[in-house]
Structure formats: structure tokens, C-alpha cells
Amino acid sequence: MTCCPRLALVLALLAWLPVAGAAQQPQFTAKVELVRVDVLVTSGGKPVTGLGVGDFELLDSGVPQTVELVSYEQLPLNVVLALDLSESVAGERLAHLGAAGEAVLDGLRPGDQVGLLSFSQSVRLGARLTTDTAAVRRALRDPWPGGDTSLVDATYAAMTIGESDVGRALVIVFSDGVDTSSWLRPQAVLDIAKRTDAVVYGVTVRGAAAAPFLHDVAEQTGGRQFEVESTRELGATFSRILEEFRQRYVVGYTPRDVPAGGWHPLTVRVKGQRATVRARPGYLAGER
């Protein structure tokens, strides 16, 4: 089966990954196709920690599955920043956005990678995925604002870069307006969002024209959309997103008794707790 949340690359990592709540490390053969789901569990607005494989109940297409792996804060991150540098982002807003990017860099840990994209009418690569935060910091200080807004193209590019290496992909997209110049249509990229492992968080400014795409892609990938009152809040918001993403569990299972292709709705619950669970609503498997 050709699909997205199937992590061929991550299998190598799983070989050494400590498993929370499991007495022994699970053994996988090379042929196993594991589905990974990023899950945020909160109670009273605060993350619930210390959960293990026995604490999760997971249904794929309505069929209960055996959770084989739960990890917490173990896998390195691939953080991709996609920042709107269209005409409307200039002066003070631009300075706030740069500072927010630097706040993310300050929050990275050894082994984490970061990539940088900026977008106006075109999408520009500031930095490929790298552990060299100094290089990304330099790129952040060399912005190039002006032009229209290719939000959809940039989100696609950020997801593709995020999943291009082993690790958990976090995509943070900031935009203060609506898309005006993307080549890819929103629905085409939402279709890819159903196949990707990347989790997208969108950040917008209150009062700016709404961008339903950003909300939709965040929902589709199990992420969230934040709306700030002012760009002064961007630094704190970006840091909060990074912190929240670290506090998510990675839940893995091998699908059984479900069709190989098509849309797989997912339900994730925590047994015996009144917790709020946030995860992707499903995934698309097989070729288009």
C-alpha cells in the first residue's frame, strides 16, 4: 500500500525508540507498515503525561486496533517555518515575525532540524532542513517582503520538506491574508494533507481577511489554528506551538482488518479518563 502516515523511514528510528508504558521494546520486521498518529492529550487545558500503550484506544475505519507503540518527547523534530512576506507584512510586523522565528530556533533541542520558507507570490527557500540554527537565523534576518500571497503553495512546500527526513514534522504557517497567487488549488493540497505525517499549525492575525484553507489544513493534519490580536504576540505563539507539539504522543499501530486503500477515519481515545484528545481525523491510503 502506498500511503503517507506509513513510516518506512521511521522504522529505523523505532528500532531504538524507548516505548512509554511497554515492558519491552516491540520488534518490527522490515515489511511491517506502521501507521503513526500524533496525538495531543489534555485535561483542563493542560497536557496529560505518562500515558503508555495500554492507555490508548484506537479505531481505524471503526475497527479497534492494537496500539503497539507510544512515544513521548523521544523523536527529533523537523520544524518548518513558512512565513508570509507579502506586501502587507512590512516594518514592525516583519520585525515581530523575525523575532518569532528566532523564538522557535531558541526552543529547539539537539537533533531537531529546522527549515525556512518565505512566501509572497513565489515561495522561497530560506533554509533546507538543518540542525545549523545559525544559518536559519541568518536567513531570518534577510527577509524579502513584497508581492502577492501564495499561501497554498507554501503550505504544500512546507509539508513536503517536513516529511523529507526522519523525524516528526511540525509545520508552522504564518499568514496575514488570503491566498492570491498560488498555483496549487486548496483542495489539491488538502488532499495531500490527508496523506502526510506532517502536523500543520496555522497562525493568523485577528481582523485580517480569513483564510479558511489554513484552518482546514490544520484540522486535517491534527494541528490547530491560532489567531493573534497583534503580531507582537507571534513570538509567544510560535513558542507555545513548539511546546505543545513536543507534548504530543506518537501512537503507532499496524492496521488490521481494514481496507488497504482509501480514506481511513481514525478515532483515538484515552481509556478511563475524561481527557481531550486531538489527532488527525484520518488518513488517505493508496494512489490517487
Next chain:
Amino acid sequence: MRLGRVLADQGRNDAAARELRRALGQAGDDVVAYYAALFLGEAAAALGQAGEAREAYERARRILPAAPSPSLGLSHLARARGDRAAAHRWLDEALALAAGDDADDPWWNFNFSAGRHAQRWLGVVRAAFAGEPSP
């Protein structure tokens, strides 16, 4: 070509593809041929005709090699069929093209590109009024 695009905007991709194939065969200049090939790539992809979509995007890429949109379309096609490596390669190409100081893509001007010959047409009108040969 514009009719094809409108049909595609309406989700009538079958009719759009027919118009765009015809437009591609009749295109008088590179920009019109580029638009027709680019739009055909998208319409064919929406119809699940990946082979024709790939050919159309590659044709657009050959017509205007500096424009990033065809490479982005090829990246999306590859990702939709589950080929992450190819998706990443095509995306790399699109990003490289967009990075140049002279980066240009007629797609960015599509909504007002019908006026791109205005200066030449005005020159023809002025020449006619002045009784001079058409430029």
C-alpha cells in the same frame, strides 16, 4: 485557453481539458501555449489522467523553463501517487527557479495578462492615425 481555465474553475474538468487541448494546438505565442499546457496539466490531474497531466506540465516547463509552477505541479502529481522522493526533487526545482532575482512566471500575471500587448496595439492605432506604417 481562458474558457478552459473558467471551466476548470467551475470543476468541469472534462470540458476544460478538451478546450485546453484545442488551445494548446492553436496557440500563437509562447505565453498562451504555456498557459494552455499548465492548465491542461491541472485539469488532467483532476480527472485522474496522470500521464497526460505529467506530459502537459513537462510541455509547459519546456516552453518557459524559468517558470516554477509546472515543477510545482509535477511535485504535487508525484506526491499524490505516493512518490515522496520525486515530489521532493520537483519541489527543489520549483524552489530553485523561484529563488532567482529574475524569477518570473506568467501565472502570477494571468488575471491581467490579456493586457500584455496593450502598448503594441496602441502603437498600431497611433501609427494608423498618423498615416504611418504599422510598427
